[in-house]
Amino acid sequence: MKIIIYIMNPDKNFERRKMLTELLGKTPFQFQFMSINDDIELTHTAIKNNHDSKRTIDALGRDLTRGELASTLNHILCYEKFLDSENNIAIILEDDADFIADEFNHVINLITKIIDRNKPQVYLLTPVISYLNKNLINLSANYKVVQVVQSWDSSGYIINRKTAKKLIDANSRAWFIADDWVRYKRHANVDIFSVIPTIIRQNLNVFESNLMGARNKAIKNRSLKYVFSRLGYKIIADVKKYCWLIPFKGYVRNKDV
Numbered sequence: 055m056k057i058i059i060y061i062m063n064p065d066k067n068f069e070r071r072k073m074l075t076e077l078l079g080k081t082p083f084q085f086q087f088m089s090i091n092d093d094i095e096l097t098h099t100a101i102k103n104n105h106d107s108k109r110t111i112d113a114l115g116r117d118l119t120r121g122e123l124a125s126t127l128n129h130i131l132c133y134e135k136f137l138d139s140e141n142n143i144a145i146i147l148e149d150d151a152d153f154i155a156d157e158f159n160h161v162i163n164l165i166t167k168i169i170d171r172n173k174p175q176v177y178l179l180t181p182v183i184s185y186l187n188k189n190l191i192n193l194s195a196n197y198k199v200v201q202v203v204q205s206w207d208s209s210g211y212i213i214n215r216k217t218a219k220k221l222i223d224a225n226s227r228a229w230f231i232a233d234d235w236v237r238y239k240r241h242a243n244v245d246i247f248s249v250i251p252t253i254i255r256q257n258l259n260v261f262e263s264n265l266m267g268a269r270n271k272a273i274k275n276r277s278l279k280y281v282f283s284r285l286g287y288k289i290i291a292d293v294k295k296y297c298w299l300i301p302f303k304g305y306v307r308n309k310d311v
Contacts, residue, residue, distance in 0.1 A: 059085035080155035129232040152257035187304030208233035210254035
């Protein structure tokens with residue numbers, strides 16, 4: 055099974071690239087740094103062609119910030135590069151990802167043994183908001199794989215080729231943020247899993263999160279469609295959580311996230 059790591063890293067974040075190069079040098083995997091060219095990909099014309107602003111506002115109650123759009127387009131670029139390669143599995147990292155190399159190598163080796171290349175699956179390596187303990191998979195005595203209910207972290211995850219195609223199709227004209235896994239489940243029809251305990255965290259002690267910084271600059275613009283759709287999804291989600299996931303599926307809310 056051929057595996058490659060793609061790291062989103064604009065040229066301006068040289069220090070992040072330097073730290074990750076040293077860290078990834080301790081892994082057996084091929085890796086490649088990449089990023090869109092903001093001057094080309096984020097011109098007014100390019101944004102109009104690659105971003106559905108109206109759909110974003112109707113879905114999120116605001117438009118994407120420039121930083122959120124750049125991050126989302128970077129993730130899509132990784133999926134496209136992956137599909138152009140001969141690799142079977144891709145590990146996608148943001149440049150603020152931090153991990154222990156030996157633990158990373160061990161868990162990746164365990165996960166690649168259970169990935170079904172014929173099904174669209176995502177394996178998050180980062181903290182998740184909530185997950186299900188029912189039907190978990192024990193990778194080893196120390197690690198398990200669970201089904202994700204909600205997560206807002208895209209700093210490290212594993213995908214197969216079928217997943218990459220689905221993620222591109224669902225968000226080709228970027229209308230939601232790359233770390234919105236609930237929306238990807240809904241619109242790309244992919245299965246989202248997570249490794250517990252997590253093996254990747256954002257290096258926030260050294261670097262500010264790209265998406266957190268961008269979200270803080272967001273300007274709300276809540277349309278009527280957004281208000282009603284959000285209310286409808288929330289009612290359905292709450293009924294499902296309290297009547298099905300909690301009593302029957304081992305719902306767990308991660309208090310550390």
